[in-house]
Structures are given as C-alpha cells and as structure tokens.
Amino acid sequence: MHYAEPLICFANWRFERATGRLLRADEPAPVCKLEPRLHQLLNYFLLHPQQVISKDQLMDDVWPEGEGTDGAVMRAVASLRKTLQPGMAGQDCIETLSKRGYRWKAELQLETLSVGNFVAESVAASETANPCWPEAKMGGAGSVSSAQHPNNPEPLTVTMHLDQGRPDQMRPGLWYWLLSAILVVLVLLVFAVTLINLGKHTRQPVYSQMLTVSAMAGDEVAPLLHPEQQSLFYHYLAPQQRQWRWLKHDLSNHRKTLSNTGFDAMSQAVWLDHQHFLFQGSRQGQCHFYRQSTALATSEPEALFSCQRIFMQSLARDAQHLYWLEQDIASGNSQLWQRPLAGLAVNQSGARLLFQFSNNFRRPANLVVQQQKLYLVLEKDFHSSSLFEFDLQSEQMERLKDFSFVIHSIAPWPGQNLLISSAESLLVYPLASGRVIQLNTAHGYFRLATRLGEDIVAVNSFGHGKDVYPLTLQGSTSQSAFVSDLSFASNKDDYAMAINSRQIAFVSERSGAAQIWLQHADTVAQLTHFEGKRQISQLLWFGDNLFALIDLQLYQVDLFNGQLTLQPIERPARVTVCQQQLFWTQWSEQGWSLLSFDQQQQPTQLKQQVTDVRCGPEGFLVLQLSQQPELQLWSLADGSSKPLPAAVDWRVGFAERWVTNHLGLYWLSGDDKSRQLMFLPWHHKQPQQLALSADTLPDGLYADFLQDQLYYVQEKSGTADVVWLKQAATAAQGKP
Template identity: 30%
Template sequence: MHSTADYLTFGQWRYLRSIGQLQSLSASADPEVLTLEPRLHKLLNFFLDHKDLVLSREDLLTAVWGEDSGSDESLTRAIAGLRRALQDSRVEPVYIATLSKKGYCWLAAVAPVALPPESDTEDAPAEPLDLIGTQQAIDKWHDKKLTKLKRIRYIWFSTLVLILFSFAFALLLSKMNEKATLPRYLQLTPVSALDGKEQTPLLSADQSLMVFQHQPADSTHWHWVVQQLASMQIRRDQQKFQQLSQPHWLDSEQIVFRAQQQQECAFWRKTVKNQFEAAIPLFSCHQFIAAGQAMTPEGLYWLDLDPATGQSQLWLWQQDTSQRLLMTFPAHWRAVSHLIVKNKKAYAIAQSGYSYSALLELDLSGSDWSTITEFDFSANQLAWWGENELLVNKSARQLQVLSLRTGTSRVFGEMTFNLADSSVWQHSLLAAYPAQAVTDLRQLEWQEQNNQIVTLPFADSNRSEYLLLAHQDQYFFVSERSGLPQLWRSQGQVTEQISQFETQHAIGQLLWFEGQLLLLIDRQLYHFSAGQLAPFMQKKLNSEGFVVCADTLYWVSRNQQSWALQQLQQGKISEVLKDVVNVQCGPENSLVLQLQNSAHVKQWRQGQISTLPIQINWRTTESRAWVSTTTGLYWLSGYGTELNYYDWQDQQQQQWPLAEPAQALMSDNGTVFVQQFRAQDTDIVWLHPEPAE
C-alpha cells in the first residue's frame, strides 16, 4: 500500500502523488479524475516538497528538466499548464504565486490523508491503485472502522453506565453513612475524681489502665497518674514538671511525652505500666506544644519552632537515629499543632492568626503539605472519629465530625460542650471536662505596704465574665450570668444587662469608635444601640485585632502570604504597613506593633519604625496577653503567672508574680484589669452513646 504521504489534499483537490492524479473535492457522485502529464506531475511534486519556500527558475529547471536541458520558455509553459490544471490564477493565485525577479512559491496548505493499513483491507491489490480506487478503499475502510467503532462505543457506553451506577451507589452509601445521625451522649461518667485538674487521658491497648496528668489544687506543677480501670486504684508519680504534653505509648510499658522543666523543653520516656520509673530525657526541643507529637511504627513525629525564624517545623525521631527535619511551614502562620498520623498521612491544625485556623494534610513520604479546609475559628482539638472523619472542636463549643472526603461537618449534641482532649473508643468518648473554667474580671492594684500586685473583684457572679471596655464613667463587659453571653454595663453602683441576645454569639471584642459601641461578633463588626445590632462595615475576612487609636480604627488582616496593618479613617480603608500581626495604641499618637518575623515589639510614629527593648513573641503569646496604657506597656509571661511592665518615660522594665494565672489584660488608660480563670477541678470522663432502640 501507499505511504501516508502519497495521498494529499490541498485547496479543492485530492491528489495521489505517486501517479499524479487530481480529483476535485467538490466532485459529483461520478468524479472526474485528471492525470497530469509527466512534466507537470514532476513539477507539482517538487512544489509540494518545497511548500512555503521561494523557488528560483533555476531551481525548478534543474529539478524537473535536469542540468542544461530545460529553457525559460518550457518552464513558463509548464507553470501555465499546471495553473490551468489546478484552475489557479496568476493575478490572484491560490496555489502558485509568481514573485517578481525571485521565482515562484507554493501557497496552499497541504494535508496528508490516512490510508487504510494493509491488514485492514481484505482484497488489497499487489499494484498501486489509481486515485478513484484509493478513495474507494479509504471509504470502505472508514465504513468498516465506523461499524467497529459503533460496537466499541456501545461496549464502552454500557461499561461506563455500569461504572457510574456503581460509583453513584457507593457515593450514596457513603453520603448516607456520613449523614447518619451521630451518637447521642446523655450522661457524663467520671473516671477519676482527684482534687485539682486532670487532662490528656490515654488508654492502654488492652484498655486495662489509663494514664493521665494531674495538677493538685495546691500546686502549679503536673505529674503522671496511672489508674487501673477494673479496680479504680491509682498510682501517683512523684516526678513533677511545669508543663506536660499528650502522652503516647512507646511500647506496652513506656510512654513518650514532651515536657517543660526549669524553662527547658525536652522529650522524655517513662515506664508507667507496673511501676513508675524516673523519666529518661530523649532530646531537647525549642517550644512546648501540648498536642504536637504522634507516635508511629516509623518513629515519633513532632512539631517545633525554628528558633531563628519562629516558623513551625515537622521533625521525625527514630530510636536508632537522630532527629530529622521533614518540612518547614510558611512564616505567616502563627503556629501548627494538634498532630495526628495514620497510614503515611498526617493531619494538623495551622493557626493562621489568633482567630482563624486551617486543617492541613501532610504527606509524610513526600514531605509535602496541603490545606484541606479553612475554619473561621481557632480549632483546638483534633482526633480520629472514623477511617475518613475527624473530631474537631473550637474552645468550649460542641464537638463536630469533619468528613475528609466532602469537607462537610456534623455537630454533636449539647453534652459535648466544653470537652478537651477528646478521643474515641468504640463510639464512646474519653475526655477531660470541663475544658474551660469560669473566668472573672479583676482589677490590678499595687500595694505599697506589701510591695506587690494584688487583684480586686470587679464584677463577681457564679458565671464567666470577660472582655472589658471603659468609656467615660461607664464600663461595658460580657457576662454569662443570665445564661447566654450578654452585654452588661456598669455605671457607679448600677450594673445592668443591656442586650437580649436569643442565640449564642461569639463576642470577640468591644470597641468605642465615632461615638458608637462596636461589638466584634463572629468576625463581623456591629454597631450596638438601644439593644439592637446593625452591621458597622462589610465583614473583613481574615481580619482581627481591632483597636481604636486617636479616632482611627486599626486592625490586621492576612492574605495568602503575609499580614498587613489596615486603618479606617474618615470613612476610607487603607493599608498602613506590611508584616504587622498585632497592634496597640502607643504614647503621643504612636502605634505599638508586633511584626510577623520579629519577637521585639516595634513603635511606629509618623511613618518611622523603632525597636523597643521588649520581647513579646506573637507566636507564643495570646492576643490579649498585652495591653498599652498612657504610662506604659503591660504583658503576661510565664504561662500567665508573671506581669511585666515597661514605662514609656524612664524606659525601665519591671516584673511581678501573680497569685493566680491570668489569661488576658484590659485597660481604661488609668487602671489595668485582668481576666483570670477561677480555681476549678477538671475530671476525666466517659461519654457513652445512647443504646440503640
């Protein structure tokens, strides 16, 4: 059979170049075939072999007639004859153009026509076909191919329908499973009942004992406790630590954990099964992270901070080797925590800032990560619920189950409010309760006679009070004394509730701006007046840390790669400065800033930035753990047990211990207030599902 390049089309013509036959593409059912005489046949083939090139008269004479055989007149007659055969025009050429004093050029696009393979033609002749026979062979081959394709398409279509039906059925089952009603938990059953705080419960593989950490009511340190579940007998370890992380089984008798001791962070292993043995240090770490490690057969995966940049990192420790760095996370994330691992895939929570977070999937084999979903809250729990579902929670709210397949979530009932360190054991929940203690607002006062800082009651009740805003002689704060979080006002001897919210609102900040009381609720600023809420401005995604300084509203916002300081002044929003992650008002109309990549506090005045001799690390300090006043800057350290002060005028620093750990600081420019957790026991509890009917 002919090669594919034998049969060509150009313009309105089919052409079989091996025997020089032309047929019009617009021919009737009885097509007329023109066979070129040998010289024109050879001339046309030469043009087709050199299309888009300028061919001189000498090139054509040599190629078609041979050396010293042709003449200009014979070439001119041949060109004219070929044009007549192709029905071409010298004035408006479609195929052959005359270029003055240069020669000729072929213009039309040329396309090969696929010929049927010999194996597909039953009666293939030994000699080449003419153009009509070739076209008939092609048509016959295409007819057979079309019939065959129809059969193949029918088979593929039937198979595809079956596959799609099976997939849809499987997806329906999966959806039904994911939308299935979650277990109802109706009763809390205490597992332990020690005085003080208990947290991070861990069951043994045979579920015969439980390991957890305990802080006695009269102590600021933690130690390990083992409880036999059958007899309920407990054993207390005498070794104490400032902070203890979640434990993990290293083997059937030993646990591995991270601890803070004498301001040093390290990983330890400890025998706990039959008796306590002294903990053995394994290796040091840079930052204590309570839920930042996971034990697997490959080794211990753990999260840490780079001491140079502050960026979160993922490491692997194996017992027969040293630590190995696997990946470093973006600098614009505040932290990465809550690491869990299964089947070469790890999941963790990235804290984008103070108020936003994201679920990450980490590819441990490829040392790469991706974002599964983003939360408009700060998630603080992560555990496995099923093969493709996770338990996720935000502070003091209901647990929810997140599907890794669809990204949708389902919420448990109210009995899962205020749980911490939750894990699943045969559909029962093991957790610490309550996760968050009652908070009080108290006023800080310096006692000269005792040379110490004391706290005085501000607004006492049996429920939580938090956030405080002073305006003239009024104090606004949030209290849960009437059930749901409500806005209260204190003026002189009168304290009254001024809101009547009927649903749970996550009130994040109170501000006074342009003569209005503003509330930050679920990331949206609202104007509050006469008991009613009205949006103050369009919701700003990934924005937080609002503050009013010199009649200007400032806040920080995050895009995909970095942070920036924004301002609202005279109704216009503009960007002030990049890389700012937190802001406070400073003296003399200045701003006090925390930057993304610096632990030192900065002061910004009239476009100039200076560095203050103060270190408040954005990545390890809570947003409301520092406050600026007209006289100086206050901040908390030592896990809320130390109050620090920097005086604007004499530029000196002081530090005082606090009798009770503090969570947040607030100020009315003359007085500093502190938000503290009330002393309260926490217990390890079981939540068993309601029996099926």
C-alpha cells in the same frame, strides 16, 4: 378563611418558598420557576437576610455531601443573580463580600393569600409561563386568562381557548381541586426533604451519658488508654502543686499509681510498645522527649533528645516513624518532623524536617496520623485555625479548611472522618465533603477527645471561668470613683472589656451563652441576645459608639436594642481606635498587615508584619510585630519606628497581655504559674515592675487610654476530669 403559605416579597418579586415560583408584582409577566438548586439557594438566603454567609456554609447547608465546591457556589450565585435581575428594579439583592462570602441585602415582606387566590394566581401564572426551569403545562397548547383581581376572594373564573379537535373545556372546579392536590403534594415533599436532611444529622450517635473516670481533687488531662484497655494513663496536677505527674488508673479496681518525677509541662503521649510510651516534657526550662515505663512507681522517665517548645497534641506515630510538630524559637516557623522509631531506644540520629510553614502562622497545635496521611492544625491568629493534610507518600501538604475558632484537638473518627474538639462542642469533620457536623453530647466543655470503640474518652473542664477586677496601682495621680468601685465578679465568665469615661461594655456568660453587657452608673443591662455560642473576641469604643469583633467580623452594636451592623472590614484580627482613627491588623497568605481607612474611606495598608496595635503618645502607635518579640513605637507622621524595652511574644501569650494608657505601656511577663506586671512610662528607657498581691494572677489587662485605672481578668480555679462519653444503649455496661 383558610390561607396558603405566605409569599415572600422583595423588590418586584413575589416568591413561593414551597414551589420555587417567582411572580412579578409590577407587570403581568410570566412566572419563573427556579431549578432545584437555585430554589434551595434562594430559600437559604431568605432564611438568613442581612447575614454574612460564607461559601463553606453554603456548601454545608445547600449542597449534598461531597458535591459542594467553590466553583459550584460561585456559578449558582451568579445564576440566581441573573434570574432575579429583571425584577429587582435596579437593586442588588446579593452582595459579594471579598474573602468572606455573600449577604442578602434586599428588604423582605410577607404577603398572605387565601387558598382560592393562591390557586388562581398559580393557575394563571403557570399557564402563561416562560419558566426558567422546564415545566409541563397542564393545558396543552391552550391559554388561560382570568379577570379576577388578586385581592378578590370570589370564586375563580377561567376561560380556556383550545385548538380544534381538542376535548371539551375542562370545568373550573376540576382545575381547583387538581391544583389544590398538587399544592398538598408539594408541601408534603418539602416536609419529607426536611426530615431527610434532619436525619443526616440524627444518624450521628448521641453521647448522652457522661461517666467520670476519677473523682480525685486536682486536674486530670491528656488521657492515654493502654492497648489492652485495662488501664488509663493521664497527666495529674494535685491541688496547690505546680508540677504535673503521670498517673496510672487501673480500670478494673480503680487503684491509682503516681509517678515520682514532676514536670512543668507535658504533651500527650504515644505508645512505643505495651510497656513504654513517649511524651515531651519540660523541666527547669529544658524541653526533652522522654520514654516512660508503665511501671510508674519503680521507674524514672528516660530523656532521649531535646525539643524547643511543647504543644499538648504534637506527637503521632505509624508503624515505622515518629512524627511531631515543632516551632523554631528564632524564626517562629512551624515545622513538621519525622524520625524512625527503630533508633529511639538507643537515641540514634535520623530526624528529618518534612515541612516548614511560613512564620505568618501563630503556632502549631494538633497532629494525628490516619491511613498514610498526617492531619495537622495550625493557629492562624488569636482566634482561628487552619486544618492541613500531609500525604506521606508524595510528601505534599494541602490546606483543607479554615475555621473561625481555635481547634483544641483532633482525633481519627470512623469512616474517613476527624473528631474535632472546639470551645463550643465536639464536631465530626468528613474529609470527603468538609461538612462539619455537631455531635450531640452530654453537657460539658470537652477537650482532647478520642473515639475508643463505641465510646469517647475526653477531658471535661468545669468550674473554670474568668472574672474582671479593678487593679489598684501605686503612684496613680487620679482615680475615677465610678470605675474603682466596679467589680464584675459572678459565677460565670466575664471578660473582653471596653471602657470609656461614662460606661463600660463587657462580655459575660452570666445569662447562658456569651453576650455583650453594658454597665452605666449603677445599671447593668444585657445588650445582645444571641442564640447559640458566638465568639466575641474584642470590644472597643469609637467615641460614644460601641463596636464588637464577633466571629472574626467587626460590628457596631446599638446601645438601645443590641442590633449589629456589619462594618466594611475584611476579617480583622485585632482592632483599636487611636486619635479618632480606626486601625486594625489582618492575616493573609502574604503575611500580616496594619490597615486603616484613607481619606476616601477605603482600606489602605500602612505597614506589614504587624499582628497587634495599641495607642501610643500623640502621633504614635505601639505595634507588635510577627518577626520579633520587642514592641515598636511607630510614628504616624513619617513611618519611623524604634524598639521598646518590652518583649511580648504573640505566639505564646494572649492578645490582652499588654495594654496602654496615657501614662505608658503595661504588660504581663512570666509563665502560667507566676506573673509579673511591668510598666514603661512614655519617654522612659527602662521599665519597672509593679507589685501584685499574692492572690493576683492576671491573664489579661484592659484600660481606657485617657484614664489611669486598669482592669485585669483572672481565671477562676476549676477542675479538669477525664470522662467517658457513652451512648444511651451502652451506658449501662459501665466503663470498659
């Protein structure tokens, strides 16, 4: 027997995905045919049940490019709710999650019908319809009735009552073939629309070829192509060296010239003219703008004026002005500055502050100029970014989009678009619609990507990764044999640990994409099986229950099957469990907050301007504040606080750079080249430095509050190379 596409059943509705028809299962009610937009919207919800779907996702995937708005999404969801309400039997099918989006809640089932029954029900439903979308009735003013049971596969018998003067009754067999033909046409239309939508993505160029510019040992970053395209300049860090230098790579003969002056850190550069470029550099703790001649071997960089902090992609220019991103060290405010290019050579003044952001943002990150507008990225917190547009004529700032990941770089892309480098892939962001499109590229981890002609020049990092190791500390009173012998070293990333007395959960990429793993005694098991990349930023235990912060949403993780259960917390930044109570920090337009659940299990704000939280001694929490680097010991009983002699700047370091256990507070100080592990015992006034071995350079710390043992995560040494990404049709032409 041949079967039609299954019906999707929920509550008292039976839904035909191909046609958009809704049939009532609880009564012989008329069919409701959804209008096209609601048809697409319901299909999208049914393809993503029990998942949080943001408004941005709906605008990207349901609305045509340039048509999706917040208002349109809200109206469509409200209209769909109203349409479905009569058949929901008191259930709520679509849940609204404040500031996060929507979630389909109703349970779904499939019902398969034979073609004969499918056509019979379609005929009966359409002829008695009072549709919610105008639909022509095939039988004119007549009515159709059928006594056929839905599950009876016998041929359909239809009786038609026609008005006087109408032609003779149409034969049932003709109805059968006519409806079958309509069904085939509808299926073909759905298939055609799917191909068209896929074509929107495949029209983007495919960069399947990757050519390495240089095979030198060491790291190469921040490529800068000469305006005449005959040479490429980039930062170079030689093996076993700590200072970066400029390197000129002649593309015609691959001759390389290294500058004489080294820097602790440098920014990307912009061209001043064909013989000079401008960059920011840091030497001996001092930050300056430097003008560098292209004759690297015979010239020294010229210091022009000072800066406060260096950010890799913080400079841009147009015909008259230089623009840069800055962060005021005292206040933490991210700033946008402007200076005339004409006065740079003689170091004339004229710098002007164009815009200052609130200090709720973590730090500035990226800047690019395109057609009288500046596009800039600020990191909101540890794992998300915001994109802004600044109009140079009106000097107005507008927020374009929030991203649930950290943006590494942005660059102009043809056709009023931006090229975005993220940890997952290269993305094209159309400024008109805001729909993010993923580029198809060769496999790699690309940063600082720029479109040059038909190609992309970028930095490809490989061999980098993270491993977790136990940290042996002097003076430990006890040590668990279970944890002290445990090592997670592998050839893939391992990070984000959560430890309790019997088992350890951690994140690893050893099976491909980042997944949650569980270590229990001598057994290691993979809990989750995500398809595609997910941002797993934190793991924590609440008793014997495991929780994970994934894509800025908190889930409970089932320890047997890895199933995720969403928790009722809006977009937490950091989460911890202390004294059998859940605490979390949260970013908003009004600032940072520390929250927990009250006695009615409702979220309540405990304190403002808190970016991170850890457990302290009984009755206390340790807080990291957005306005000052010193950590605070805060009383849960009366809300009083006192500063601790421990400075951890949340705008510079990683979230995992400090941790607590029952012995005291541990934190990492120093820069990327050297680390010091500091320890402050509870109720002591002075910290002490703990000795680290020469080859130990921790990037993060993990601990269980009740145990002595600490763990540290350390980056593996890898390589960063400048590469060309080419389309298959142009790859044979080689490098420009």
